[in-house]
Amino acid sequence: MDRYRSSLVACLYGALMAITAVPAVRAKDSEFGTLNLVIENDSFAGHDRDYTNGILASWTTGPDQTPSWARAVARWLPFFSEEGTVRASYGLGQSMFTPNDLSLEDPPGDDHxxxxxxxGSIGLFSETPTHLDQLQLQLGVVGPAALARQAQTLVHEAIGSTKPRGWDHQLDNEPGIVITYQRSWRLPIADDIMGLALDATPHLGAALGNVFTYANGGATLRLGWNMPDDYGPPRIEPGLPASGYFVPQADFGWYLFAGVEGRAVGRNIFLDGNSFQDSPSVEKNVLVGDAQVGIALVFRTVRLAYTYVFRTPEFKGQDDADKFGALSLSARF
Known part of the structure; x- marks a missing residue:
């Protein structure tokens, strides 16, 4: 675990060194798009269980680079503003889930x-001065074809951690689909608190699919200096909504943020099990809450952020709440 954390620190240091070579860019400059890299892992909280790891790479287009089909769809959607600035996004990600004891070849039936x-994902953003609409479609696969077993085994061997022995009991292969819609509002609260600005972004949304189905709502507060125009750093679903792009206001800025969200969960395949065949499963909790705190630094055209997440127990008999960290790097081109 110590070696793993040391490697993360080294990666972070390398990223900061690379940032210093980025040229200055102002908000008025052209925006080709934004590349986002996100890693979520429970080792940040000293755990290795439940939702244990997620990675996501995504690209969000600049307004002038948005494909014509995306603009047409956004204008057609009744809940998207006709005056909104439209962006498209494309992503590729992997998430993995495990029980508490990785050393057991036959994990207990009442554990995760x-x-x-x-x-893979494709999404649309429509932003106005007062709110942001996000619509996303995820298509993929759950089960051995997701390659989570190979990914976790490889990483654990490399860092000398416990070998996960129970992957023979994972969920079976199943195609997955999730459609997610979120609306976030930007509410300025104060623009000069000892030189700092404060705003709030409440949100409402829902997801529908055989992987996730839920309704959600919550809010985030940001406090900072030279805060970029964004709705927080990117996260992996399910999680508080954010934006896969940002508009810097100066060569350097930062903000602290804190948010909460509640979800009413109709389906979570990773707890309910496969849709059309017998598989391991546990009794999920219908009501789940997230609380998060973090910091985002913006240096010229790069946004670096860390988020610490506390998630209430997701299933009956879960020993403890989930705690994990999310590290994201966004580069604007």
């Missing part, structure tokens, strides 16, 4: 099932 989720 082994499961992996490998997916």
């Amino acid at each position: 099932p082994y499961a992996g989720w490998l997916y």
